[in-house]
Amino acid sequence: MEAIRRATAQAHPNIAFIKYWGNRDDQLRLPANPSLSMNLGALRTITTVTFLEEEGPDALILNGSPVEGPARDRVEAFLHHVRGMAGFRGRAVVESNTDIPAGVGLASSAAAFAALAVAAAAALGMDLSERELSILARLGSGSACRSMPPGFVEWVAGDRHEDSYAYSIAPPEHWALWDVIAILSEQHKAVGSSEGHRRAATSPLHALRVATAPERVARCREAIWRRDFEALAEIVETDAIWMHAVMMTSRPPLFYWEPATITVLQAVRRWRDEGLPVAFTLDAGPNVHVLCPMEVADEVARRLQRVPGVRRVLASGPGGGACRIPRS
Ligand code: DP6
Numbered sequence: 001m002e003a004i005r006r007a008t009a010q011a012h013p014n015i016a017f018i019k020y021w022g023n024r025d026d027q028l029r030l031p032a033n034p035s036l037s038m039n040l041g042a043l044r045t046i047t048t049v050t051f052l053e054e055e056g057p058d059a060l061i062l063n064g065s066p067v068e069g070p071a072r073d074r075v076e077a078f079l080h081h082v083r084g085m086a087g088f089r090g091r092a093v094v095e096s097n098t099d100i101p102a103g104v105g106l107a108s109s110a111a112a113f114a115a116l117a118v119a120a121a122a123a124l125g126m127d128l129s130e131r132e133l134s135i136l137a138r139l140g141s142g143s144a145c146r147s148m149p150p151g152f153v154e155w156v157a158g159d160r161h162e163d164s165y166a167y168s169i170a171p172p173e174h175w176a177l178w179d180v181i182a183i184l185s186e187q188h189k190a191v192g193s194s195e196g197h198r199r200a201a202t203s204p205l206h207a208l209r210v211a212t213a214p215e216r217v218a219r220c221r222e223a224i225w226r227r228d229f230e231a232l233a234e235i236v237e238t239d240a241i242w243m244h245a246v247m248m249t250s251r252p253p254l255f256y257w258e259p260a261t262i263t264v265l266q267a268v269r270r271w272r273d274e275g276l277p278v279a280f281t282l283d284a285g286p287n288v289h290v291l292c293p294m295e296v297a298d299e300v301a302r303r304l305q306r307v308p309g310v311r312r313v314l315a316s317g318p319g320g321g322a323c324r325i326p327r328s
Contacts, residue, residue, distance in 0.1 A: 004050070005050065005051035005052075005088075005090075005123045005124060005125075005279055006048065006049065006050040006051070006123050006327075007044065007049060007118075007122035007123040007298055007306045008043065008047065008048040008049075008114075008119055008120045008280065008324065008325055008326065008327040009047055009060035009115045009116035009117075009118035009122065009144065009156075009322060009323060009324050009325060010044050010046045010047075010056055010115055010322065010323060010325050011044065011045055011110075011111045011112075011114035011144075011147045011148075011321075011323075012039040012040050012043060012044050012045075012109055012111055012145065012147060012320070012321035012322075013039070013040050013043050013044075013045075013049075013100055013108060013111040013113075013120070014037040014038060014039045014040060014043055014079060014109050014143060014146045014147050015037055015038055015040060015179050015281065015283070015289050015291075016035050016036065016037040016091050016146070016283065017036050017037060017038065017220050017224075017232070017235070017236045017239070017291075018032070018034070018035050018036040018142065018213060018216050018217045018220050018235070018236075018239045019035055019036075019239055019242075019243040019245045019283075020035040020142050020143055020155065020248075021033075021099055021196070021209070021246060022144070022197050022200030022206055022210065022246075023198075023200075024157075024159070024195050025105045025228055026194075026198060028139065028161050028164075029138050029139060029141070029142040030157070030158065030159065030161070030164050031155065031164065032157070032200065032201075032206075033157055033209070033210045033213035033214075033217075033305065034153045034154065034155055034156055034212045034213060034214055035143075035146070035154070035213075035217065035236065036152070036153070036154045036155070036169070036217050036220050036221060036224075037143070037146045037149070037152075037153050037155075037318075038152050038153070038177065038179065038318050039087065039146075039147060039150065039318060039319035039320065039321070040179055040316040040317075040318075040319050041172060041317055041319025041320065042112070042314070042315065042316035042317065042319070043098075043099055043100045043314070043316055043319075044098070044099065044100075044319075045096060045097070045098040045100060045108075045111040045112050045114075045115045046097050046098070046110060046115065046325070046328070047078075047094060047095065047097075047112070047115040047116050047118060047119050047121045048094070048095045048096075048098040049093070049116065049119040049123045050092065050093045050095075050123065050221050051088060051090050051091070051092050051120075051123050051124060052090045052091055052092070052093070052098055053090050053138060054089060054090060054091060055089050055091055056091040057076065057091060058072070058075060058076045058091050058092045058093070058309055059072075059075035059091075059092070059093045059094065059095065059098070060072040060075050060094045060096070060120035061062075061093070061094065061095045061128075062085065062096050062097075062098070063096075063097055063167065064097075066167075067198070074140070074280045075094055075116065075132045075140075076140060076199075077136070078113065078116065078117075078120075078140040079092050079094075079120060081136075081139055082117075082120045082124065082126075083124075083125065083269045084123075085136075086124035086125070086126055087103070088124055089210055090212070091147035092117075092120070092123075094116065096112065096115070096116070098111065098112070098171070101183070101186050102181065108295045109140070109141035109143070109144065109193070110141055110143040110144045110146065110147045111144075111147055112140075112141070112144070113137045113140030113141040113147075114133075114137045114144045114145075114147035114148050114186075114322040115322055116140060117133050117136045117137035117140065117144070117148070117322070118133060118148075118171070118323065118324055119135065119156050119324070120270075122324050125135070130148060130149055130321065131165045132288055133148050133322070134146075134149065134165045134166040134167075135161065135162065135164065135165045137305070137322075138164060138165070138166075138175075138325055141193075142155075142193075142197070143193075145164070145165060145166040147168055147322055148166055148321055149166055149168035149320070149321045150168050150171055150172055150226050150320040150321035151168050151170050151171040151173075151174060151318050151319075151320070151321075152168065152169050152170040152171075152172075152174065152175070152318065153166050153167065153168055153171040153219065154166065154167060154169050154217065156210055164193065166203050166308075168263075168321070169221055169224065169225070170224055170225065170226075171318055172317070172318035173311075173318075174224070174227075175224065175227050175318070176293065176294035176295075176317060177229075177232075177293065177294070177317070177318060177319050178289060178292050178293065178297035178300075178306060178315055178316065179289050179290070179291055179315065179316050180289075180291075180292060180293070180297055180300045180301050180313060180314075180315045181287060181288070181289050181290070181313065181314040181315070181316075181319075182264050182288045182289075182290060182304045182307065182310045182313055183287050183310070183311050183312045183314065184258055184261060184264070184286045184287055184288070184309055184310060184311060185258060185259045185285070185286050185287070185311070185315065186311070188290075189256065189284065189285055191254055192284070193284045194272055196247060196254055196284055197202075198248040199247075199251070199252070199254065200247075200250060201245055202244040202250045202251040203245075203247075203249040203250045203251075204249060205242070205245055205246050205249050206250075208247050209242045209245075211244070211245050212220050212242075216235055216238070216239050219231065219235050220232065220236065220239075220318050223235060229277045229279075229292075229293060230278065232281030232291070233272065233277070233278070233291070234279075235277055236279050236280075236281050236291060237280055237281065238256060239281070240280065240281040240282050244256065244257065244282065244286065246263055247284075254284075256282070257282075257286055258286040258287050258309070258311025259309065260286070260307070260310065261282070261287075261288060261306065263308060263309055264280070264288040264290075264304070264307055264309070264310065265280055265288065267303070267304075267307050268280045268288070271300075271303065276292075276296060276299070276300070277292055277296060278290050278291070278292045278296070278300055279291045279292070290304065291314060293318060297315055301313045301315055
């Protein structure tokens, strides 16, 4: 009897402290600059991949509902690559469950492709290292390579496919740093990250952002190693503003902020001036991620809930890497 080609894996999303924005190679997702992030342990995606003998279109079932269109096509394109590596041709059924709101700049594609890479490789009996899995996940979504290793993670930009990978600079236990996320909107964003990456180079600020990113990565890495919140706050906010400045000066420009975004950013700056250790960052969406030491996370969440325009608040500490789990 034919062995069942099936495996299940889980992965967490990650929040970038130093951002990935723009590619040198859009096809391979070779990033223009190195980046650095923390996995978010409280949110996760669990994915089961079953490969069948028959050839044909792959099926994607997300939170119990079949998905068609670009999201399914992107999964299929990724699985074609995995099939090519394993020398297998059969179609796949991908069942994925996630508690991450999609399309709101919460790196849902990062957890999705990290879990998919682990599950698909395992289902086809491929024995890949963490580094190889991060390289593979990167082809699905750039930031997915950072969800592969545990804790605090750096993505080495590299200039070839085999050299662009992520590795852990510190385990989750290293620092009880919290990400308190102010959700301002759960609408699907109009322009996704992949299109945004393509536009980055049209901004006159892009080259300067890219040229100065390695230094910000080095300073951020140091701040994490020393658990120096003040240094981290300064560098993380600067980097997020740089990325949004590039977005806003691209052609056509990209404005992800909403009026309430500014209200939250100003509140965070005020709280820090008053002595509360907080720092903001934002991905490709209006929601604001407020970083702080675990001890003040409840207080930060309470304050954020009172800011006009904040619909709800999620909170997470550092999380582990992507891994295979038993099917539940
Ligand atoms: C703003 O990894 O989502 O979150 O490779 O096209 O899937 P694709 O892009 P993606 O880009 C993430 C952009 C960001 C910054 C970051 O996470 O570094």
